[in-house]
Amino acid sequence: MAAITGPEIERLIQLLSKLPGLGPRSARRAVLQLIQKKETLLSPLAQAMADAVEKACICSTCGNADTQDPCTICRDRTRDPLTICVVEDVGDLWALERAGAHKGRYHVLGGVLSALDGVGPDDLNIGALIERVTKDSVKEVILAMNATVDGQTTAHYITDRLEGLDVSISRLAHGVPVGGELDYLDDGTLAAAMKSRRPF
The missing domain is CATH 3.40.1360.10 (Dna Topoisomerase Vi A Subunit; Chain: A, domain 2)
Structure with missing residues (x-):
């Protein structure tokens, strides 16, 4: 099947489809929604994910x-x-x-x-x-x-x-x-x- 979007969007779909509860179709719909609302959803989500990558950790006391x-x-x-x-x-x-x-x-x-x-x-x-x-x-x-x-x-x-x-x-x-x-x-x-x- 020929690609219908660029590699960046396909990669985003593939990554989202690995999350629990999201298959390829649900991931594709989610990505489409994110792209259509790029300024209000996609950009803030990207920033929130970058912040989480930098700051997220596991509690050494309880494991939370x-x-x-x-x-x-x-x-x-x-x-x-x-x-x-x-x-x-x-x-x-x-x-x-x-x-x-x-x-x-x-x-x-x-x-x-x-x-x-x-x-x-x-x-x-x-x-x-x-x-x-x-x-x-x-x-x-x-x-x-x-x-x-x-x-x-x-x-x-x-x-x-x-x-x-x-x-x-x-x-x-x-x-x-x-x-x-x-x-x-x-x-x-x-x-x-x-x-x-x-x-x-």
């Missing part, structure tokens, strides 16, 4: 994505430092924040244990979690793993690692559907699941 280290959440003195909510990835942290469901700190694992994918305990941020719980005298760890087999396996592993420490362990209520992922749930479901958490 931000433009400062420690991140905005870790710096917030109004949050309960004795409660840590453990999530699989940054998308899950952001989902809980959107719902306003948690007023403590977070810890991002960076994935889940998965024998099929070759992901073991050393590939995740579990050691740093144990260190935080011990060093900061954390009183409660909330396991907010996705309701998948790998998520629950990871939750059990963390529970075993925390055994013997003076910390309460809870998990989200089963209002989160089996096989569901936090990032796709509505705010009300997330808030209700957080409020009705129970010991693990």
Whole structure:
């Protein structure tokens, strides 16, 4: 098929089509919209992306994505430092924040244990979690793993690692559907699941 646009536009379409939820057709429509509104959309987007490239980083404390280290959440003195909510990835942290469901700190694992994918305990941020719980005298760890087999396996592993420490362990209520992922749930479901958490 012959190219219908210049290489710069084709490259933009190809890059956008690699984003979750965007295929080649959606990317093409998005690029067309950006070009048609070059001054109000494309230029500001390009500047915002350049700023993000320069400033975006991962928090060395919790693993959140931000433009400062420690991140905005870790710096917030109004949050309960004795409660840590453990999530699989940054998308899950952001989902809980959107719902306003948690007023403590977070810890991002960076994935889940998965024998099929070759992901073991050393590939995740579990050691740093144990260190935080011990060093900061954390009183409660909330396991907010996705309701998948790998998520629950990871939750059990963390529970075993925390055994013997003076910390309460809870998990989200089963209002989160089996096989569901936090990032796709509505705010009300997330808030209700957080409020009705129970010991693990």
